[in-house]
Amino acid sequence: AQKVTQAQTEISVVEKEDVTLDCVYETRDTTYYLFWYKQPPSGELVFLIRRNSFDEQNEISGRYSWNFQKSTSSFNFTITASQVVDSAVYFCALSEARRDDKIIFGKGTRLHILP
Amino acid sequence: DVKVTQSSRYLVKRTGEKVFLECVQDMDHENMFWYRQDPGLGLRLIYFSYDVKMKEKGDIPEGYSVSREKKERFSLILESASTNQTSMYLCASRPQVFDSPLHFGNGTRLTVT
Numbered sequence: 001a002q003k004v005t006q007a008q009t010e011i012s013v014v015e016k017e018d019v020t021l022d023c024v025y026e027t028r029d030t031t032y033y034l035f036w037y038k039q040p041p042s043g044e045l046v047f048l049i050r051r052n053s054f055d056e057q058n059e060i061s062g063r064y065s066w067n068f069q070k071s072t073s074s075f076n077f078t079i080t081a082s083q084v085v086d087s088a089v090y091f092c093a094l095s096e097a098r099r100d101d102k103i104i105f106g107k108g109t110r111l112h113i114l115p
Numbered sequence: 116d117v118k119v120t121q122s123s124r125y126l127v128k129r130t131g132e133k134v135f136l137e138c139v140q141d142m143d144h145e146n147m148f149w150y151r152q153d154p155g156l157g158l159r160l161i162y163f164s165y166d167v168k169m170k171e172k173g174d175i176p177e178g179y180s181v182s183r184e185k186k187e188r189f190s191l192i193l194e195s196a197s198t199n200q201t202s203m204y205l206c207a208s209r210p211q212v213f214d215s216p217l218h219f220g221n222g223t224r225l226t227v228t
Contacts, residue, residue, distance in 0.1 A: 037219075045207075095214065103217065107156065
């Protein structure tokens with residue numbers, strides 16, 4: 001069965017601290033994509049990154065980095081030197097090649113960056 | 116940039132009313148989706164559409180229907196609104212490619228009283 005687990009419901013850190021958001025997924029498909037989305041207080045989910053199941057290279061984009069490990073079925077997201085503008089709800093999602101209609105979302109992690 | 120527009124940001128309706136939530140996208144995407152978002156439950160798929168006049172039930176279709184008469188527009192219909200349908204409703208679209216990310220509208224917060 002497909003499943004995405006974001007065990008951290010809510011996290012609070014002080015500005016400039018690093019923070020990691022965890023995402024663990026389950027799938028029987030060998031071809032799949034993983035996504036991270038950000039939902040700021042305005043409400044609109046914004047796409048951050050996509051990673052396919054055959055590419056385990058980590059990715060860095062500015063203060064954001066993603067660690068994909070198939071061995072542990074995890075796709076974790078780290079924000080370095082956090083800023084207040086990073087405060088949002090972050091969603092991890094899974095899309096499988098054989099079920100392209102079924103995009104599975106985790107329940108989200110609400111991140112508070114305290115000034 | 117892809118633009119997904121939901122017609123209302125906030126709606127307040129009475130129990131039993133028929134409610135229409137409209138969503139329009141401007142990038143000729145084949146796939147369109149309706150989700151509802153509730154605290155602690157994340158995003159749950161209500162309905163999706165592969166293309167014009169095509170629709171499939173998602174995980175929680177009960178109490179909802181949809182209409183897709185034109186490619187750019189996907190409507191969610193609450194036939195007889197109930198208080199348990201008070202929620203944030205999110206529309207999304209993407210091309211017919213499974214690795215494409217979803218593009219979301221900014222949501223409609225519906226309150227049924």
